Amino acid sequence: MPRLRLGDWVxxxxxxxVAHMSWVFDAIRAVVEGMYDAIDGVLTAPAPLLLAGILAVLARWPRGVGAGVLAFAGFALVDSLDLWDRAMxxxxxxxxxxxxxLVVSVPLGIWAARSKAVSATVRPVLDLLQTMPSMVLLIPAILFFGLGTAAGVTATLIFALAPGVRMTELGIRQVDAEPVEAAEAFGTTPRDTLLRVQLPLALPTIMAxxxxxxxxxxxxxxxxxxxxTGGLGGAVNEAIGRLDIGFGFEAGVGIVVLALVAGGMGVFGSASDSTDLADDRFHTAVATSTDLRVWTRRHDFGAGTSQPSLHPDGTGGWVLAYEKDPANHIALRHCPxxxxxxxxxxxxxxxxxRTLSGCAEGTPDLTAVRGDTVELTGHYRAGCATDRQLRATLWDFTHWQxxxxxxxxxxxxxxxxxxxxGDRSRIALMGRxxxxxxxxxxxxxxxxWSTYAYDPxxxxxxxxxxxTPGGSGAFANPSAALITDPDxxxxxxxxxxxxxxxxxxxxSGERVYWREL
Incomplete structure (x- = not known):
């Protein structure tokens, strides 16, 4: 069988x-080296322990005090090994x-998420990049940019590009259909839907x-x-050339410290959305679901918030009302x-x-939002003894009755x-x-507690x-809505x-049920 001259074609x-576009590669090399020199200059300008403290604070922000302390200790270790400049x-x-x-992968991931043809084209290319031996990537990098920083950055960029594209595409594709459909129903443009709905919801996956x-x-x-390229990678290669196991181990420790700290700061946007309810207080939260069984918590509005109600404002925004303590009262928020x-x-x-009770007013249920006028129902503690019903109106988020x-x-x-x-919920069934x-x-x-149907x-x-399937006998805090089920x-x-x-x-506890109509 004749030999395939694939290498000659490559x-x-x-x-x-290389022969006809050297000016393009020279320009790219100048930009990359300029960026590298600028960042390296910023990192090496402060005293090592001062910068270690700054980076420790950044590491503490998303991951807690313990992560900040470990980051500072790791950087102090790198400085004590006389590897600070190489590490920076x-x-x-x-x-x-x-x-x-990121400049390349995020837009490409968005494009792939919005186009099946682009996704099908990009996927095998990303597979090739991820399976190609990393040493092979150095060959075109050296040919195009020569030895030095630009070649190292290019090889690193090509090797690390794939997960940015894949996770961006995955994050956007995994955004629940409900928020997107709701945005489209209120006339949101595709661009605004992407920027104001899909990307914020996909941010945890993108940050991963x-x-x-x-x-x-x-x-x-x-x-x-x-x-x-020098740095800690150059130190490892020097150690290999001299068979200096100790120096190679020290450089390897420096790389591990950078991985732990830089990787920790990289997941800032994907910090856990779980809520610690160890304070034994009610929390109002907004959550989404695609099957009405598994729910994803999106935001917690804080301890001491309960009995929420949500209503669209007719312009793409939302009005949220909930009961808030201390001093049990009704709080309202408008989200654009x-x-x-x-x-x-x-x-x-x-x-x-509180105008009807000196003790408590709460369990709001939004009934109408017309421009700057919000109407709702709720309860008040009559005589500070028994809950009774109220109706209220808010004008321009300033005047309340x-x-x-x-x-x-x-x-x-x-x-x-x-x-x-107490709590109540409005619904219209068959026009009633x-x-x-x-x-x-x-x-x-x-x-x-029992639930009643009131005809206004x-x-x-x-x-x-x-x-219920188990035969429970008491029911409180009823809420109802007409929806489209997962089928x-x-x-x-x-x-x-x-x-x-x-x-x-x-x-026991909060339960969600639905029944086909």
Missing amino acids: DSGVNWP STLALVLVATLIA GVNQVIMLGLSMVVIAGMVG DLAALLAGRSDRAFDAP ARPDHRLDQALLAWGTAGNI PLVLIEGQCLRNDFGS VSGRADRVGLR GRPALLVSVFIPKEESAPGE
């Missing part, structure tokens, strides 16, 4: 740009390669890609040291868009004064409700407005015979709180 393909040269090389990799880019860049520094809501950023805020809702109270009192009349509301038959008896037209309430069919989504006093095994 040589021809490389020789042409290596860090500068990795930072330059990472910055260029940044972490991988940094790690791969650091793993390449020893190979890059073979083309004259969905991304801001999921990130917990508000541009307007109002904490309502609350008034008792005696008609709703009377509808539940007719059922012999001797305890609290209804209010699901909790009522406590016996005061201070959490096992006597007739002023009557009927008891709702809720049934694309219309469904009724209901959430209730089941007190432990009358709960079936495994059913």
Whole structure:
């Protein structure tokens, strides 16, 4: 079988740009070396321990005090080994390669996420880059840029590029459909949907890609040291040439310290979104789901927040209301868009004064948002003894008026409700407005909570015979919404709180159910 001259073809393909495009490579080399010299100059200008303290603070920010202390100790060890300048040269090389990799990989990942054709084209190229032996990448780098920093940065960049593209594409593709559909439903342009919804939600995954880019860049520094980049990679190569095991071990320790610190700072945007509820207080949070079973917490609004209600403002923004303590009261926040809501950023805020009770007002349920006017229902602690219903209006997030809702109270009192009349949720079924509301038959008896359906037209309430798979007997904090279920069919989504006093095994706490209509 005749020999395939693949190598000759590659040589021809490389020789042409070397002969005819040297000016392009000279310009790229000047830019890369300029970036490297600038960053290296900044890193080596301060005293080593001063910069170690600054980097330790940066490491502490996303990962805690322990990480900051370990970072400072690691850099102090590098300085004591007389490898500080080499370590900063290596860090500068990795930072330059990472910055260029992100400039290339993030837009390419976005493009691949939005186009199946681009994704199918890019994927085998990335596979090739990740499987190609790293030493092979030095050959074109040396041919195009010669020995030195530019060749080392180029080889490092090519080797570390793939995870940035893959994780960006993955992060955008994994964004739940609901936020995107909601943004599109409110007329958000594709560009704004990308910038204000998809990218913020994909940021943890993208930042995990940044972490991988940094790690791969650091793993390449020893190979890059073979083309004259110096730094810790050059120190390892010197140790290999002299068979100096001790010096090679010291340089390896320096690389490990950089990996631990730089990698830790690289995951700042992907810090855990879990919430520590060890304070034994209620927390309001916003979460998303694609199947109504597994939920992802997006933002926690802090301890002492509870009973939230959410309503669109008609312009792409959202109004959020919740009960807040201390001094139990109703708080309202306006988020300009969905991304801001999921990130917990508000541009307007109002904490309502208590005007009907000196003890508590809460459980808000937003009923309408018309321009700068917000209408809601809630409860107040009548006589600081028993919860009763209120209606309230907020104008321009500055003026507040609350008034008792005696008609709703009377509808539940007719059922012999001797305890609290509390949380409620509005819903329209087959064009008929209804209010699901909790009522406590016996005061201070959490096992006597029931859910009622109140008709605001007739002023009557009927008891709702809720049934759970386990047969729980008490239901509080009802909420209902019409949705499209995971199979694309219309469904009724209901959430209730089941007190432990009358709960079936495994059913106490907040529960979410849905039923196809």
